[in-house]
Amino acid sequence: GNSVTQMEGPVTLSEEAFLTINCTYTATGYPSLFWYVQYPGEGLQLLLKATKADDKGSNKGFEATYRKETTSFHLEKGSVQVSDSAVYFCALSRIQGAQKLVFGQGTRLTINP
Amino acid sequence: SQTIHQWPATLVQPVGSPLSLECTVEGTSNPNLYWYRQAAGRGLQLLFYSVGIGQISSEVPQNLSASRPQDRQFILSSKKLLLSDSGFYLCAWSPGSNYEQYFGPGTRLTVT
Numbered sequence: 001g002n003s004v005t006q007m008e009g010p011v012t013l014s015e016e017a018f019l020t021i022n023c024t025y026t027a028t029g030y031p032s033l034f035w036y037v038q039y040p041g042e043g044l045q046l047l048l049k050a051t052k053a054d055d056k057g058s059n060k061g062f063e064a065t066y067r068k069e070t071t072s073f074h075l076e077k078g079s080v081q082v083s084d085s086a087v088y089f090c091a092l093s094r095i096q097g098a099q100k101l102v103f104g105q106g107t108r109l110t111i112n113p
Numbered sequence: 114s115q116t117i118h119q120w121p122a123t124l125v126q127p128v129g130s131p132l133s134l135e136c137t138v139e140g141t142s143n144p145n146l147y148w149y150r151q152a153a154g155r156g157l158q159l160l161f162y163s164v165g166i167g168q169i170s171s172e173v174p175q176n177l178s179a180s181r182p183q184d185r186q187f188i189l190s191s192k193k194l195l196l197s198d199s200g201f202y203l204c205a206w207s208p209g210s211n212y213e214q215y216f217g218p219g220t221r222l223t224v225t
Contacts, residue, residue, distance in 0.1 A: 034213055043119075043203050043216035044157075089157070099145050099164065099207065101214055105156040 002027045006090050006104035013080055014112050021075040021107050023064075023090035031092040033057075033066050033073040034101070038087045047075075047088070082111045115140035119204050119217040126224055132177075132191040134220050136204030139185065144206040146187040147214060148179055151201040163187060199224045 007022040025033065032051045036044040048057030053068035062077045073090060090104040116139045126132060138144050148160040159172045161179035169179050176195060180188045187204060201221055205214040 032213070036216075041219075041221075043219045044205075046213050046215065049213055093212070099209065100147075100159060100162060103157045 002031070002092060002094055002102045004090050004092055004102055004104035006088075006107050008105075008107070009087075010108040010110060012110045012112065015082055016079045017111075019075070019077040019080045019084075019109070021088055021090075021109070023073045023075065023104060025071050025073065025090075025092050027071075027092055027094075027102075030068075031094065033064070034091045034093070035062070035064055035073070035075050036089040036091060036103075038089065038106070040086075044089060080109075080111050082113050085109055085111045115206070115215065117204060117206055117215060117217040119202075119220050121220060122218065123221045124223070126194050126222065128196055128224055129193045132189070132194050132198070132222070134189040134202055134204075134222075136187040136189075136217055137185055138206045141185070141206070141208065143184060144208060145214075146181060147205040147207070148187065148189050149203040149205065151203060151219075153200070157203070161189070194224045196224050198222065 003026045005024050034049045035047040037047045038044045048059045050057040050066035053066050056065045064073050064075045087106045087108050089106045091101045094100050118137050145164050147162045149157045151157050161171055163169050163181045166181055176191055178190050201219050203219045204217040207214045
């Protein structure tokens with residue numbers, strides 16, 4: 001079946017550090033891949049997406065590349081800020097059957113000044 | 114542009130009381146609509162989704178139900194709340210298959 005596995009958190013970094021949050025997936029066919037961010041007490045916001053292999057999604061300094069050969073979609077940012085503290089969710093879209101997203105368990109990121 | 118609204122923002126209800134949460138979407142037509150629950154510190158659990166008026170699919174058997182009386186309105190209900198129904202309820206919409214979903218601000222439900 002379709003599934004998403006994210007690196008376990010929580011992750012704590014200092015401001016201006018390099019960030020990587022790992023995401024790997026299992027899916028039939030060629031799903032689209034997404035990263036969402038959830039700030040405390042809020043809903044999820046779409047951060048970036050990639051719809052086919054080798055696509056790179058980017059937004060607000062974050063990047064992720066759709067790697068079909070390693071079934072991965074790791075989130076990276078070169079220099080994090082305190083305001084990046086949030087929970088990050090990796091997700092894939094099912095392309096068969098019901099029209100749903102499959103989410104990872106989320107990774108809590110805390111950035112210290 | 115499209116916007117999604119949820120209300121109420123917070124709700125405290127006693128065990129055994131009824132529940133009605135509402136979600137509406139503006140600026141689009143015939144969206145797919147979704148209800149999720151997020152327990153404290155946990156991931157997202159898909160509860161219901163709908164691809165059209167009156168069409169509801171349930172993901173998890175429970176004492177909750179959903180209805181879609183209008184194209185852009187999605188309602189989550191319960192006749193008798195349980196303590197385990199506490200959580201953060203999120204509504205989302207999508208323009209269709211294999212597309213991203215856009216989430217509302219959520220409703221924090223506490224059952225006491």
